[in-house]
Amino acid sequence: MLAKSSHKKRREDSDRGIAASGGPSGLSTSESEDRALALSLLEGARLYVILTSHLCKSPISETARLALQGGADILQLREKEMSDGDFLRLALELRELTARMGGLFIVNDRPHIALESGADGVHLGQEDMSIGEARGLLGRDFIIGLSCHSLEQARQAHQEGADYIGIGPIFPTQTKVASASGGLPSEQPIGAEILYHLRNFPIPYFAIGGINLTNLAEVTRVGAGRVAVCSAVISQDDVLNATLQLSQSLPRGGDPKCQIKEL
Secondary structure (H helix, E strand, C coil): CHHHHHHHHHHHHHHCCCCCCCCCCCCCHHHHHHHHHHHHHHHHCCEEEEECHHHCCCCHHHHHHHHHHHCCCEEEECCCCCCHHHHHHHHHHHHHHHHHHCCEEEEECCHHHHHHHCCCEEEECCCCCCHHHHHHHHCCCCEEEEEECCHHHHHHHHHCCCCEEEECCCCCCCCCHHHHHCCCCCCCCCCCHHHHCCCCCCCCEEEECCCCCCCHHHHHCCCCCCEEECHHHHCCCCHHHHHHHHHHCCCCCCCCCCCCCCC
């Protein structure tokens, strides 16, 4: 399988250097290499899966393993109600799993846990710690993502130094996008057309919000080749198959942009 082969290569890359917890006062050679590796994996990522235990039908660690096996490139751990101690224990487990299987690991909204667990980065919402504050805490080599709900917010995120953005909600969703991406508590879909205006955006962007196999074509037809999903994978009876189908429906290799079809 193509997905399995891709993960084998990325696992070998990961073995050569997992993102280090670099300090804010400059980069060593190894830290520079770690960031370059992490950004390379981010650039190549297509499928981003958000994990939250109360939405998983199976234990979260098993769900994570199956998602990676099925072709997920990035896993984000989001647990708003979990204590820091329990969150850290779970984050360490997922860090080991993603390192072994070749995926990026992102922590939602808790930069200190990202640092302690050795995660590849942190994802912030519009009302969370600023990108500058997070960068000061984590250092240059950590990936920082931001939830955005408009073109204006997307452009601002890039100006402030975000490494990627999540943009949505694209479609109506049963779970609040605030719950999925750490963003503002808005459930009003912004529509897939906004993605057309991001087709030349300078950093990776992931469409999020109500995306599933049924409506994925509406996202890819406007040129978006990266998506973030939650229930479409983790709430399914067959997590492996759900992930495989989504992964195989997204572009792989080279430019992540899909061929834009007439709107």
